[in-house]
Amino acid sequence: MIIQILEHRFVASVDREQVEEFMNNVARPAWEKAGYKMIRFAWVQTGRPMKVGIVIGELDSFADLERVCTVKEMQECAAEFGRRFPDTEVTRRMLEVVE
Numbered sequence: 360m361i362i363q364i365l366e367h368r369f370v371a372s373v374d375r376e377q378v379e380e381f382m383n384n385v386a387r388p389a390w391e392k393a394g395y396k397m398i399r400f401a402w403v404q405t406g407r408p409m410k411v412g413i414v415i416g417e418l419d420s421f422a423d424l425e426r427v428c429t430v431k432e433m434q435e436c437a438a439e440f441g442r443r444f445p446d447t448e449v450t451r452r453m454l455e456v457v458e
Contacts, residue, residue: 362456367413386436389435393430394427397416421453
């Protein structure tokens, strides 16, 4: 099992409701279509002026990570995210869960 964690560092002026609307109505359906089994979004309190949102998704394997990038809805989601939130820095991490 692979857990993908995306940390989004938004500028302080970003509207949290706009971000949440995007995550629920654009990103979540795209991630589901791409095959993510579990998707969670949360805000993190950092004590800094920026706003940080974390998205966590679960996939079966590293091969799925390569495949999801080719799904049309994921590409459209990424492009739309860039248009709506151009000043956002995104960091991606993958964890392999060994059972």
